[in-house]
Amino acid sequence: MNAPDARTQEAPAVRAEPPTAAGRQADSEPIITVRGVTKTFGGVVANHNISLDVARGQITGLIGPNGSGKTTLFNSIVGYHPIDAGSITFEGREISRMRVQQIARLGLLRTFQQTRIYGKMNCVDNMLISIPHRKATVLDMFARHSREQLERAERLLHFVGLYEKRFLRAGDLSFGQQKLLEFAMALMNEPTVLLLDEPTAGINPTLINGLIDRLKRANTELGITLLIIEHNMRVIMNMADTIYCLAHGELLASGTPEEIQNDQRVIDAYLGAH
Ligand SMILES: Nc1ncnc2c1ncn2[C@@H]1O[C@H](COP(=O)(O)OP(=O)(O)OP(=O)(O)O)[C@@H](O)[C@H]1O
Ligand SMILES: [Mg+2]
Incomplete structure (x- = not known):
């Protein structure tokens, strides 16, 4: 299957496809809204009353210490598990009661913390x-x-x-x-929106720049909105337009990379912990 032939010897031109939305031209309406989302596992409150927006055409970062609820929020957004309270919309449509495949078909996809x-x-x-x-x-x-x-x-x-x-x-x-x-x-x-869970985790530092470059190009050239969980501060500060920081399952702060870097609550809760 898929043996090389004459056609495949030639590197294909990179082009944005399908014809995409306007890349970096952020829409005034957020493409994803999360409102008052709570998710518990038994007695553990993994997410408590979280509200945030993902702007269309932009790169949004999600940071926070280990166990602060980042992956849980991703799982809620993509329909991996039901939420206990709140609302999640994608392109204006309520998706919090939809299943993974249904949401994926709408164009909202994720990658996993572990490679699959x-x-x-x-x-x-x-x-x-x-x-x-x-x-x-x-x-x-x-x-x-x-x-x-x-x-x-x-x-x-x-x-x-x-x-x-x-x-x-x-x-x-x-x-x-x-x-x-x-x-x-x-x-x-x-995907219209891609959620990436720690894309640079475990990658050799010399290869990280190449990955960052590809992610940015997916955003600018293919017009894909990105929501990225990232522990590497250099990476997320370099890429994101807006960053949300979780701590203990709650939204602690949000802002531009510069604002987040200088937010004392974030420094205390997260950056200070490293
Ligand atoms: N399926 C589950 N069952 C029980 N508890 C869970 C489950 N998934 C997550 N939790 C708990 O919810 C909390 C948040 O976990 P989550 O994986 O969302 O954190 P995280 O911010 O992604 O952490 P990390 O940075 O380590 O990946 C933790 O206390 C975790 O143990
Ligand atoms: Mg996680």
Whole structure:
């Protein structure tokens, strides 16, 4: 499957597709609103009365100490689990009672704190099986993929810098390259908004700049709105337009990177803890 041919020897041009929204031109209406969201696990209040906005076309950061509720909030937004109270909208539509697949089909996708790729399959095949979010069923895994999908997979592998490695087993890639592959797999689903849970975690510092560059280009060139959980302060301060900081399951502060960096509550609760 997917042996190289004459066509695939040539690196495809990177182009934004599908024709995208206006990239950085933020809309006045937030693309995601979170209002009064509470989520408990048994006796643990993982999120308490959280409200925030994700601006269309921008990069929004979500920070906070370990266990402050960041991943829980992601899981609530993408429909991984029901919330106990509150409301979440995506493009003006209430999504807090929808299921993961339904929300994904609307164009709201996430990546995971732990990488989820198939190590024994090559990069192109990993890309092709990542499509089911957008298509009907898991049977797509066994379907013949269209030339269009194959070309799209190759274009996106080129976009993340993995084109030359497209026929390597994903398990043979470095950890940083696997993160790039996972990012490209998410892009296969044509997200409007992508939620990234600690995209640079565990990546060699010398590869982090390449990943930051790709994430920024996905935002500016492909017009994808990004919501990013990140522990690396240099990364998030460098990328985000707006940052929200959680502590103990509650929203502690929000603002520009500069405001957050100088917010004493954030310094005490988070930055000071490192
Ligand atoms: N499925 C679950 N069952 C029980 N408790 C959970 C579950 N998921 C999260 N929690 C608890 O909710 C709290 C918030 O966890 P969460 O994973 O959202 O934090 P986080 O900010 O993403 O942390 P980290 O920075 O370590 O990834 C923690 O106390 C955690 O133990
Ligand atoms: Mg987490």
